[in-house]
Amino acid sequence: MEYFLQLFFGGLSRGSVYALIALGYTMVYGIIELINFAHGEIYMIGAFMGLIVAGVLTTLGWPVLSILAIALVVSVLYSAAYGYTVEKIAYKPLRSAPRLAPLISAIGMSILLQNYIMLAQTPDFLPFPRLIPELAFMDAVSNYLGTSDLFIIATSLVVMIALTFFIKFTRMGKAMRATAQNRKMAMLVGVNVDQVISVTFIIGSSLAAVGGVLIAAHVGQINFAIGFLAGIKAFTAAVLGGIGSIPGAVLGGLVLGWAESFATGYISSDYEDVFAFLLLVVILIFRPAGLLGKQRAQKV
């Protein structure tokens, strides 16, 4: 039972990581039906910005938690600006083009950003400072759950609730839902679609930055390529949960995290990915739109 719980919580924290990144994928897809492959890179850039800020503040000798807070704020702002700019440069000019064009543009953007960071920063792995202190009251359960795991789980929970609230109850959220349902119609009734899309990218990128900093602080190292695998896993989580659905992204992330954790624990870590993707295939056979995705009539 103890072993089961250890795997359960391990999967929970891993799944929360996937969920945090998956939220950005799913929001963008929900609004403009684009798989934003550059999202993993925004996550990586957020982590790098966090490292730069943390590096500077650490030499100034600030307390750890305040460094974490400032690093989060700065990298959120910075990544949000990146997300905004990427959309304007790479996706907006292609908005009325066939759907494959922005997809290719997204892949191109991903490769560009990755290589740019490799050249501008370094190809090596860099140590990321331990910004999340081990809190004393977590000692008792540290076998199951570390403080950084708790931070990540709590953050994705808070973010998901806040996002749901934002989309359900605010004016902008309503505009988003309208745009998601039918962009042309929304435009006709006076929704500023361009603004809605920009806001979506800004929010998605901010979440990626939060994920980037927290996960980098948890793992303790970053390099230019970390966005790739994280992006693939998060994208899988988004599809698993039903792409376009916000609770779906979180559920998908958790299911993927648990699948990997239990597969490793009870079978073999050699087969970790095999079981995770087998699960994806099985779920998509029975629920093609994902766990919480809505079956939409195909617009022809």
Add this chain to the structure above:
Amino acid sequence: MKSKWIVTVLGVALAGILAVGCGEKKDEKKAEAPKQEAAAAKKLVLGVAGAQSGDLASYGLPSVNAAKLVAKEWNAKGGVNGMQVEVLPMDDQCKPELATNAATKLVSEKVAIVIGHICSGATKAALPIYKDAKVVVMSPSATSTELTQSGDYPNFFRTISYDLIQGNAAANFATAELKLKKIAVIHDKGDYGKGFAESAKKAIEDGKAAKVVMFEGITPGGVDYSAVIQKIKAAGADCVLFGGYHPEASKIVTQMHKKNLKIAFVSDDGVKDDTFIKTAGVDAEGVYATGPQILADNAVFKKALADHQKEFGSEPGAFYSQAYAAAQALLNAVAKAGSTDYDKVVAALHSEYVETPVGKIKFDAKGDAEGVSFSVYQVKDGKYVLVK
């Protein structure tokens, strides 16, 4: 129209901040393009292939420096058989698909001798190309057992011992020196890591003093290895033996400590690198890793070290001595053979002794350097120190 300008300016500005923000820009010298058309006859091109960029660049760049220093020494003495030696670096990032490109390129440049590649997987991918073109290849670091022991590549040599020996050394150290009984063997599923892990596992099982309680591969690049760590814990292991490279090793030791799993961690020469200590920080303390034996009293070793200090102003990195030895062995063989003729160079490598930083060596029938071996090192106060 105005908005387009704003976007462009914004994009450039953002790009600028990150580039300047860290100011760590390395002014990497790109490979000087060889002027092969001019005076090809009077030049001996020494190819150096390996990871010169990417996350494993720290393994490959020292060999370029080593080759340059050895070439400079020969050139000062009038070159090899009157030919000036020119070093031609070729990057493969330790990726098999890039390694075949690098090999094809070197072959098309009519290079007859190559130092490389650095990683076993990349070397394995590139070797058939060199074999067909009759190019002599010597790796300072590719330790996969089958590269030489399979006998498939008579054109391949190396100045480092191989994984069967390395795995045995690590296994013996864990069982005989540390007297550990339950060993969890983990690897990264790659040619190198798995090869090391398998030979270690076999050595432990044959030794009968200890048991392998777990043998599993992990996914390189993953964000979280806690499930595997819980499994190690549940298996009651008192030692983790890891085959792979330093990025995964540092994540595993860090997460082991987070989960209060404080047992011995023994790994290979893919981990015996200062980058590992840098990224793992305090968690690196106490980690054991096998690595090529260092002959600190050897005169050539001291000279190679001093030359590097003089020329580049820094300590050489991983596999520097091995690469230095490879460059010396190759150039010496060409000099003894009197030409770059494949058969003659190969024969010279097998028969002629040469003084190198790794000892006085020649190569056995399979292509392994005779007399080189592995030692065990441990991280103490942020540095690898010799244990055995």
